[in-house]
Amino acid sequence: MEPVRWGILSTARIGRMKVVPGMMKSSLCAITAVASRSAASAEAMAGELGIPKAYDSYEALLADPDVEAIYNPLPNHLHVPLTLKAAAAGKHVLCEKPIAITAQEAGQLEDASSQVLIAEAFMVRHHPQWQQARDLIRQGGVGEVRAIQVLFSYFNADPSNIRNKADIGGGGLLDIGCYAVVAGRYFFEAEPTRAVVLTDFDPAMAIDRTTSALMDFGAGRQLIFTVSTQMVPYQRVQILGTKGRIEIEIPFNAPPDQPTRILVDDGSVHGGRSARTIEFPALDQYQLQGEAFARAVRGAEPLGYGIQDALMNMRILDALRRSAEAASWQRI
Structure with missing residues (x-):
């Protein structure tokens, strides 16, 4: 080609x-x-x-x-x-x-x-660790998925950084909350119907620095996430089903020069000690x-994710911001 x-x-x-x-x-x-x-x-x-x-x-x-x-x-x-x-x-x-x-x-x-x-x-969405996790879900490897939990944070309090400029689209929800939304849509293979949000704003820069959300994907499926631009750097995705759990250790910033892994756990031993590991060789998700x-x-x-997918992401993010303003559930 x-x-x-x-x-x-x-x-x-x-x-x-x-x-x-x-x-x-x-x-x-x-x-x-x-x-x-x-x-x-x-x-x-x-x-x-x-x-x-x-x-x-x-x-x-x-x-x-x-x-x-x-x-x-x-x-x-x-x-x-x-x-x-x-x-x-x-x-x-x-x-x-x-x-x-x-x-x-x-x-x-x-x-x-x-x-x-x-x-x-x-x-x-192009990294094999995400694709393998979704394949396991489709195969019934964790039973019916009922909850997805996402944590994603880093620390950046520099007022000159574009991510901290509210008037040009700065803030944690747009910068990294969008990844949590994509995780829910990708692994549930569904769209949320409503959401409620709690947001903390930086008093000087007026950007949302910490946002937590609960999103209803219907049929008892829930996405819960916290994202922050002013907390210790950390990221994790947990996918919990009726028979098992999938944990993606480095879901968003997977290193291109080191192997990555996901953990699949049937919960038979507390503390995750019953989890088995699926390892992926070093590769570059940007490539x-x-x-x-x-x-x-x-x-x-064909293009896997086009403009309609992007529009849905934005509709969901709009609803999350409406919820933060209204302090109430919002339909999507």
């Missing part, structure tokens, strides 16, 4: 340190250009990673006829505007999560998605994500 030629919008850390290096490992992805509003920044990243072309504006990159697909890791408030510009230029777009700040804003992408491929970059998108661009396989 001919590799898809990619352009990178911005020199954002997530792209420079994780996504682009992962994609560059693949024969299906050719990173041909990077753009920044600063020529020096674009040239520095191009030199660091060996990218052939560096542009001093996003518009110049979008005008490059050699670029077929765009990776958009810009700040949240620029996800939709630049994705629309890329689509208008005939480029397919893999946009960093969250794809928008609100569902209404994300809706602007629907028409464009009929002309080019547009997807939200949830790399976790797998880029390859899946590239195959979709070439028509080798």
Whole structure:
């Protein structure tokens, strides 16, 4: 398969340190250009990673006829505007999560998605540890799944960091709460019907720094999560069924250079001592994500998660924010 030629919008850390290096490992992805509003920044990243072309504006990159697909890791408030510009230029777009700040804003992408491929970059769904866990659920390995618990936290109190700027879509819910939502949807293979939330806001920066939620997926299925941008770094997914439990140890930031594992426990011995381990070799989930998108661009396989999936994520996140404001259950 001919590799898809990619352009990178911005020199954002997530792209420079994780996504682009992962994609560059693949024969299906050719990173041909990077753009920044600063020529020096674009040239520095191009030199660091060996990218052939560096542009001093996003518009110049979008005008490059050699670029077929765009990776958009810009700040949240620029996800939709630049994705629309890329689509208008005939480029397919893999946009960093969250794809928008609100569902209404994300809706602007629907028409464009009929002309080019547009997807939200949830790399976790491409990792074998997630896929194996879901296969076990489908096979009845833990009985009927009744509850999923997600914890995801890190500490970042820097007021200059874009994640701490409320006016451009900062805060923990949009940044990492979206992963908890995706976990519930992925493992239940269903959509939630209602949710209730408790949120603590940073008094100086006005961003949601800690959010806990209870989400009803119907048929007795519940997702419970806590995410925080000002707590000790930690992450875990627990999937509890009527006959067993699956634990994903590093569900979101799976290291690309070390093996990962999930634990499958029938609960016969307290303390998890009856759990068996399924180990996965070191691999890069960003590489797998880029390859899946590239195959979709070439028509080798359909895009697993397109714009409608992203719109549902945003509708759920909207409902969670409404619940935080109203201090009550909200329908989704």
